[in-house]
Ligand SMILES: Nc1nc2c(c(=O)[nH]1)N[C@H]1C(S)=C(S)[C@@H](COP(=O)(O)OP(=O)(O)OC[C@H]3O[C@@H](n4cnc5c(N)ncnc54)[C@H](O)[C@@H]3O)O[C@H]1N2
C-alpha cells in the first residue's frame with residue numbers, strides 16, 4: 001500500500017485493486033467503449049467486491065484511491081455542485097454530480113434563448129483547476145436542454161476556489177438587478193404572417209417549397225404561421241400584401257424570395273416602400289447574407305433569401321429566436337454576426 005503525500009491536508013491512499021476489496025471508491029470511475037458506451041461504471045462511495053477486480057482491470061485501473069478530505073478542501077463532485085448552485089438562475093435545474101461534473105439545464109416547457117456573459121465565463125475559467133463550459137450567448141435551448149456545465153479538474157479542490165466563483169456570480173447579480181451571468185429568456189409564441197413572392201410560384205409554374213421550410217423553423221421554436229399569402233414579382237402588389245398582413249395584427253411578418261440582385265427581385269424595395277424602418281439589408285453571415293430585418297410600426301419584418309429554403313442553418317436561424325425572445329434587433333448586433341458567421345456556404 002503506497003501512502004500518497006498529504007496535499008493541503010487531504011490524504012489520498014493508492015491501493016492496488018487486488019488489495020482493495022471492502023474499500024470505498026473516492027470518485028466515480030468511467031468506462032469508454034468507443035461507439036457503444038461512455039459513462040460511469042462505478043459510483044463514488046461504492047464498496048469494492050472481489051467480483052469488481054476484473055472489471056477494474058478491464059478499464060485500466062490497477063490502483064484505486066481512498067481519500068480523507070483535509071480542512072478547507074472539497075471533493076470534485078461537491079465543488080462542481082456548489083459552483084453550479086452559485087451560477088444557475090430562473091428557469092434552470094441542476095443534475096446530480098457525476099464524474100466531477102454538474103449540468104445546468106433548462107427547466108422551462110418552451111424553447112429559450114441562452115444569454116450568457118462571456119467575460120464572466122472567462123474570469124471563472126481563469127481561476128484554474130475548475131471549468132465552466134457554456135453555450136454561446138444567443139443559442140437556443142430546448143426544454144430540458146443543457147446550457148452550461150461545471151467541472152473540477154483535480155479530484156479535490158480548495159473551498160476558496162468555489163468561494164471565488166460565488167463572489168464573481170454575486171457581484172454580477174449586484175450589478176445587474178439580480179440577474180445572474182447565465183440567463184434563459186423563454187421564446188414567446190408568435191402568430192406570424194408569411195408572404196411568398198415569386199412569379200414562378202404565384203403562377204403555379206413551380207410548387208412552393210419556401211412556405212413549408214419557414215413553417216418548420218417557426219414551429220420548432222414554438223410559434224406558428226397564421227396565414228400565408230402569395231404575390232408575383234410586382235412591387236405594388238407586394239406592398240399591398242405587406243399592408244394586409246400588418247392589418248391582421250400578426251406579431252411578425254416574413255416575406256420570402258426576390259431578395260437578391262436580379263431585376264425581378266422586388267422584395268427589399270417593397271418592404272421599404274411599405275414603410276418599414278430597415279435595420280439592415282444584408283447580414284454578414286453565409287448562408288443568409290441577403291436577409292433583411294426591419295420594423296413596421298414596431299412589428300418585426302424580415303425578408304428571407306432563397307437559402308433559408310434549403311440550408312439548415314442561416315442568419316434566419318440566428319435572428320428569429322432573438323426576435324421571439326423579445327429582443328430588438330440592432331444594426332450593431334447584425335454587424336457582429338460576421339465573425340464566426342461562415343457556415344458551409
Ligand atoms: N449575382 C448574384 N447572385 C446571387 C446573389 C448575389 O448577391 N449576386 N446572392 C445569392 C444569394 S446569397 C441568394 S440566397 C440567392 C437567392 O436570392 P433570392 O432571395 O433573390 O431568391 P430568388 O431569386 O427569388 O429565387 C432563387 C431560387 O429559388 C427559387 N424559389 C424562390 N422562392 C421559391 C418558393 N417559394 N418555392 C420554391 N422555389 C422558390 C426560385 O425559383 C429560384 O430558383 O441568390 C444568390 N445569387
Ligand code: MOO
Pocket residue numbers: 285286287288289290291305306307308314345
Ligand atoms: O442569402 Mo444567401 O444565403 O447568403 O445564400
